[in-house]
Amino acid sequence: MDISAVNALSYEDFVNIFGNVVEKCPLITAAVWTSRPFTSLNALEATINEFIDALPESGKEGILRCHPDLAGRDLHSGTLTRESREEQARAGMDALSSAEASRVARLNEEYKRRFGFPFVICARATDKTRILRELSERCQNARAAEMARGIEEVKKICRLRLQGLVLSDAPNKL
Numbered sequence: 399m400d401i402s403a404v405n406a407l408s409y410e411d412f413v414n415i416f417g418n419v420v421e422k423c424p425l426i427t428a429a430v431w432t433s434r435p436f437t438s439l440n441a442l443e444a445t446i447n448e449f450i451d452a453l454p455e456s457g458k459e460g461i462l463r464c465h466p467d468l469a470g471r472d473l474h475s476g477t478l479t480r481e482s483r484e485e486q487a488r489a490g491m492d493a494l495s496s497a498e499a500s501r502v503a504r505l506n507e508e509y510k511r512r513f514g515f516p517f518v519i520c521a522r523a524t525d526k527t528r529i530l531r532e533l534s535e536r537c538q539n540a541r542a543a544e545m546a547r548g549i550e551e552v553k554k555i556c557r558l559r560l561q562g563l564v565l566s567d568a569p570n571k572l
Contacts, residue, residue, distance in 0.1 A: 520554035
């Protein structure tokens with residue numbers, strides 16, 4: 399799908415297709431639809447990022463709270479979004495040893511207790527070893543730094559999801 403096809407989408411089709419580029423936040427996609435026409439995929443991505451950046455802290459925290467725990471309850475119960483399920487599986491989070499699963503569960507809880515939102519990382523761009531290391535290391539950060547880092551990870555996830563929807567030859571296509 400090229401950018402002219404993206405620009406020609408009705409509101410409903412645009413939201414249906416792009417509504418989960420930011421996990422469980424179709425409102426963002428609905429809001430940026432009014433900024434059409436986009437000159438490129440990068441322009442669409444920039445518009446989404448500008449919308450996110452303009453949100454107050456509570457809105458950014460809300461975006462982070464829409465993300466599931468990595469290798470958490472939603473993965474095991476089958477309630478992850480298709481995108482999250484495929485991203486976590488690609489990173490190996492669906493095939494943890496029992497020791498790794500216990501460690502992830504403990505660190506996820508520690509992280510949420512400390513920051514009030516789940517740990518977010520672009521799983522599609524990494525692997526379970528790095529995820530485990532970053533989860534442990536990032537538990538030590540200040541809340542403001544983690545909020546900013548989480549939002550940057552959301553933007554990475556968004557970029558890869560957009561590319562997967564628009565570019566037929568996208569690397570890491572779901």
